[in-house]
Amino acid sequence: MKLNCVVVDDSTIHRITVAKLVNEHPDLTLVGDFSNASDARNCILNKSVDLLFLDIEMPVQTGFDLLDGLKSRPQIIFVSSKSDYALKAFDYAAVDYLHKPVNKERFYKAVQKAIEMHQMKNDGAEEEAEFIFVKSNLKNFKVYISKIKWIEAFGDYVKINTEDDTHLVLSTMKSFENDLPPDKFLRVHKSFIINIDKVQRFNSKFAEIGKTQIPLSRNKKEDLANALNKPS
Template identity: 80%
Template structure:
């Protein structure tokens, strides 16, 4: 198994250094290296890219801007000389965050995380349905979409409530919402995203999932009714 990789850094020296590390790794295949977001975006749209080594501070568009413009993202390892962006990187489900100057040992550890994550996703049983990976307690966990009841804002984290257990993930609600399949989940309140298929009943104030009442923001009843394709109660 080799991961197709793209290196993005506006510094020629840093880009060459990182590209060399990718080229020398037996499990990586370098398909491109770029100095800006525009060229990178074109590559991702036209080639299979499994792993992106991404600088953050770049002219015109930052690494975050690049990711915001992608509908489907490869796995991401951020590479930066600053630690300021590490927290925000979690919002993009980053595999790892590498500090410049790079060392081969630290680079290899980050790559191994990506390889493990890719293999987990590849080996997932098809009959269990769709799933996503979340990072909780420093571990990458597979969470099946069908088992999620709702997602709740929890400070700088989101709490994923499933049929079996709960997970606390460092993320914003907006970022996590983008990872969920459209049409199956609805943000009904600034602090709640619900699995539409889990709703037992609802009115103008609450949606009930099991024994829990999830608050609805004003005017969300009609949107929820449309999503369920039936009139509200």
């Protein structure tokens, strides 16, 4: 699984440099790069962000101000031209502290730490996570509910699309819908059930999960809007 990354730096040159390193790394995906804390905060609140490359000294709001305003923080790698803030940075449970200008070797070492920490967190969460067993290709598979993105009708089967894989299961949509927690999943079309937490945006016709557009039945837009606005 790739880590979704955001780069925040008021210096255009340093921001472009780090963004380029992110784009070149096989395990990272750049979802945004910003010159100020305010725009970065909006992105973090509206998208799934796993890793933040964060400058400290910026106009109006510092990197620390950005973090103080977040209830839930992604992993943080600070990027700064000064070492003065290193001690304070680790008060924010930073993965690493990179000095400008950032070189590729040092960048990759910091990223590897973030990947390992992300994997450890996911492995620990999976031990307690809800799951179901499904039978596909004559084998039983353990599928974690939180990893399901959407389910679609596929003839006499249903196709389960997860973060890691897809499974074709002999079942009806109605039967499979009954196995899923109703506060997490919504039938938005006769042929589609979606994981509400995975929806990134929607309009009157489609819900978007990643690059996939899921069709919405005419009366389901309001149901989806209500589900997304419901307190967690």
